[in-house]
Amino acid sequence: MTATLTAKPAPASHFAGPSGSRRFKNGLATVLVTAAFLVALIPLVWLLWTVISKGYHVVTSASWWTESQRGKTFESAGGGAWHAIVGTVEQVALCSIISVPIAILVGIYLVEYGRGAFAKVTTFTVDILTGIPSIVAALFIYALFISTFHGARAGWLVSLALVILMIPVIVRTTEEMLKLVPNELREASYALGVPKWKTIVKIVLPTAFTGIVTGVVLGIARVAGETAPLLILVGYSSNTNTDLFSNFQGSLPTLINDQFANLNHATGGTAYHLDANGNRVAGAVVNYAPDRMWGAALTLIAIILLLNVFARFIARFNKIAQ
Amino acid sequence: MAKSIEAKNLNVYYGKFLAVSNVNFTVAPNSVTAFIGPSGCGKSTVLRTINRMHEVIAGATVQGKVLLDGEDIYDDGIDPVAVRRTIGMVFQRPNPFPTMSIYDNVAAGLKLQSGRTRKADLDGVVEKSLRSANLWAEVKDRLSKPGAGLSGGQQQRLCIARAIAVQPDVLLMDEPCSALDPISTMAIEDLIRQLKKDYTIVIVTHNMQQAARISERTAFFNLSATGQPGELVEMGETPKMFTTPTDKRTEDYISGAFG
Ligand SMILES: Nc1ncnc2c1ncn2[C@@H]1O[C@H](COP(=O)(O)OP(=O)(O)O)[C@@H](O)[C@H]1O
Ligand SMILES: [Mg+2]
Numbered sequence: 164m165t166a167t168l169t170a171k172p173a174p175a176s177h178f179a180g181p182s183g184s185r186r187f188k189n190g191l192a193t194v195l196v197t198a199a200f201l202v203a204l205i206p207l208v209w210l211l212w213t214v215i216s217k218g219y220h221v222v223t224s225a226s227w228w229t230e231s232q233r234g235k236t237f238e239s240a241g242g243g244a245w246h247a248i249v250g251t252v253e254q255v256a257l258c259s260i261i262s263v264p265i266a267i268l269v270g271i272y273l274v275e276y277g278r279g280a281f282a283k284v285t286t287f288t289v290d291i292l293t294g295i296p297s298i299v300a301a302l303f304i305y306a307l308f309i310s311t312f313h314g315a316r317a318g319w320l321v322s323l324a325l326v327i328l329m330i331p332v333i334v335r336t337t338e339e340m341l342k343l344v345p346n347e348l349r350e351a352s353y354a355l356g357v358p359k360w361k362t363i364v365k366i367v368l369p370t371a372f373t374g375i376v377t378g379v380v381l382g383i384a385r386v387a388g389e390t391a392p393l394l395i396l397v398g399y400s401s402n403t404n405t406d407l408f409s410n411f412q413g414s415l416p417t418l419i420n421d422q423f424a425n426l427n428h429a430t431g432g433t434a435y436h437l438d439a440n441g442n443r444v445a446g447a448v449v450n451y452a453p454d455r456m457w458g459a460a461l462t463l464i465a466i467i468l469l470l471n472v473f474a475r476f477i478a479r480f481n482k483i484a485q
Numbered sequence: 486m487a488k489s490i491e492a493k494n495l496n497v498y499y500g501k502f503l504a505v506s507n508v509n510f511t512v513a514p515n516s517v518t519a520f521i522g523p524s525g526c527g528k529s530t531v532l533r534t535i536n537r538m539h540e541v542i543a544g545a546t547v548q549g550k551v552l553l554d555g556e557d558i559y560d561d562g563i564d565p566v567a568v569r570r571t572i573g574m575v576f577q578r579p580n581p582f583p584t585m586s587i588y589d590n591v592a593a594g595l596k597l598q599s600g601r602t603r604k605a606d607l608d609g610v611v612e613k614s615l616r617s618a619n620l621w622a623e624v625k626d627r628l629s630k631p632g633a634g635l636s637g638g639q640q641q642r643l644c645i646a647r648a649i650a651v652q653p654d655v656l657l658m659d660e661p662c663s664a665l666d667p668i669s670t671m672a673i674e675d676l677i678r679q680l681k682k683d684y685t686i687v688i689v690t691h692n693m694q695q696a697a698r699i700s701e702r703t704a705f706f707n708l709s710a711t712g713q714p715g716e717l718v719e720m721g722e723t724p725k726m727f728t729t730p731t732d733k734r735t736e737d738y739i740s741g742a743f744g
Contacts, residue, residue: 365593
């Protein structure tokens, strides 16, 4: 009693197979979804491939992670991105130290306490902040600290501008994550005679912890590549400056920008440089700007990726600890 | 120390909507009382007014009195948090804390309520509560595993253990078996019969056989029409409620539900 697909349905069965049109629609939907997935994936893979293939050999040299671009021109070999890494890490760290607690507290307020007019105003403000372009945030800080108070350009002002950009991202994800915590857990806690604030701290936040950490990393990723605040508020220096509070400071986005400006210098002419013994030697001009640019781009992506891995590690650790 | 409960002229609102009107009843200490009635008639609402869980919902308010051994839990100076320590609650769907181990779930109430966290004390309370909830034998070797990894019936008993770990006087249960299979339901019913000697228990149930099996007294709630407030139709000894109720509506409901 073997049945083939073309055979008439066996009379014993009460059920017809799926109709032709339904099978067709199902097939079509599967194809469309898969295609959409691939279309979304292509640019991502392409981008990563471009940055990695062009930047790989740059970031694998030791001097990249230890030296600055001090005294380097586009023709001179060597030097590194240390000055830029220091700047970016310091600025983003200060920004995060300010933003993360504020944003998480705002998120908690909106989900757990926020009722009435004040909550509405807060939500509205966060909505508006979400849409503020980075250059406007930079100009605001510029107007406030440099035009009004005659302060000097410095890294910490960048951090402040980034705070404006980072807070709404973290508020939004914190809100989403807290809303995902089932109300039943809050009720279970209240029913044990646990006060509300303790319920939030000990039950709600731990449950949403992984998601909130992800939100923080998203917020950092959002601001780490911002360039406008850097150009306006701190400029660029090819020397290492670890002082967030005075002078120009390098950073990865402005390093990229600086190299980009030298991208199209002709190569192949004659250039002179000093060899190890201090003798002047002639060689073909090599433009190192493209390498450095892609190297800096890869470094920026790598730092964000590292942060992601770190966040996942924290989340995992948090789960295991419990 | 089980305590008596007395509700006087309770009107319960969600915003402006009067969900339950003029409810009066008394519950003796160390007894099991069942709330039955059609969906939406306000059984959960009334139950939640007994430990002031009702007011956790935005806009929800209560008029009237609930006396616990004669003391009105809605009196001005009374902290709802303190009320809930005295009157525990078990919910329809098992809701162990997902980030906590079995041990920590049971210890949660004590740990979070106050600084009373001496490890030796906690160990004792956890074991005692799990034993009272008939769960100890099943979980004693995996106390540090997540509570969410247990079966539905075990999770519900874990929730009962968690509720009794803070040594309440009253235990409220809102359809605690409706998400469980018959075997787990039997386990919980056995447990309720045992818990009666230490606690006053009020249980909402959709299952009238269950009410008949475990409760001494039954309260029948009804709703004259949707949009109307629910009301307590009658309350009496369970065997009498199921054989010779005084109110026609109770009889209709019980015979309809059985037939
Ligand atoms: N959170 C709430 N907000 C507004 N109305 C509610 C809420 N919970 C319950 N109600 C309403 O109160 C009435 C009683 O509900 P409930 O106590 O849940 O009934 P039961 O438990 O008997 O099924 C219903 O009309 C229901 O729609
Ligand atoms: Mg209910």
